[in-house]
Amino acid sequence: MAGVRRLIVAPDGALRSLPFGVLVTQSPKADPTSLEAHRTVPWLIRTYAISDTPSVRALVTLRRPGQRKGAMKPFVGVGGPVLKGDLPPLPEARDELNAIARMLQATRGSVLLGQAANEASLAKLTLPDYRVVAFATHAVRLDDVADGDRVSEIALVLTSPTPAHDHLDGLLTPSKIARLKLNADFVVLSACDTAGAPTRGADGELSGLDEPFFFAGARSVLVSNWPVWSDAAVQITAGAFRTLKKAPHQGRAQALRISMLQMLGPNRPASFAHPSAWASFTLDGEGGGGR
DSSP: OTTOOEEEEOOOGGGGGOOGGGSBSSOOSSOOOSTGGGGGSOBGGGTOEEEEOSOHHHHHHHHSOOSOOOOSEEEEEEEEEOOOTTSOOOHHHHHHHHHHHHHTTOOTTOEEEETTOSHHHHHHSOGGGEEEEEEESOEEOTTOEETTEEOSSOEEEOOOOSSOOSSOOSEEOHHHHHTSOOOOSEEEEESTTTTTOOOBOTTOOBOOSHHHHHHHTOSEEEEESSOOOHHHHHHHHHHHHHHHHHOGGGOHHHHHHHHHHHHTSTTSOGGGGSHHHHTSEEEEEOOSOOO
16 A cells, blocks of 8 residues: 555445544554544544545446536535424525635526525526536435425435425435436535435435436535534535645545545644544545546
């Protein structure tokens, strides 16, 4: 491994829900007994930029030169939907998406918030035009309750239509995602449990939301491994895009690594040093500089 700076992991089974950056490269001198003590643990992310791939074949496919032209518009964000009763509000979603839009110099109207964060608005977008697509919202899982109803599969929560519509229910499920047409280098899912949240397919396997986005045309997807802290999520995603803006050649995996290391810095709250805050996200797919 001498000289290696980047790891590409093809995990299987339960390992798909493990963020490999949280492993350690050597035994700590002592078990951390405080939040502050986690700053000095030799986490694997200190040494390597890490990305996951569904399989070696998938990685080859993602890296194969395609016939598609590069998307011309920098960014579109959807989030901060109008929520009903069961789910807490997400005031940080607006700040997160607007911050990314500013860094990528996106045009006005590139962020859909509140009432506009709905399936109908999403359907009106020419999604293949956007290089980065971001969602900042809740994700509901198998048997969770949304708008008073128990859900049958994982989904991203958008604003429910009024009046209700048979096909537009405010839940962006894997089947709906797979039918999207994307040409995105990067899809950001700033929501809880989007990596390994349970949804049972025909084969009985459990999976998250990354695969339907790949099927729709994304080259990389940022997913979460557990319920994320809203303020920490804003810091991680904004930090990654800040790095990409300064040095796009470094690639998405390295940008995410730098942002995570910043979370461990002495100028951040001690609570951010705990892996429950900084290790929540995993980059799936092509983590290099790409186009």
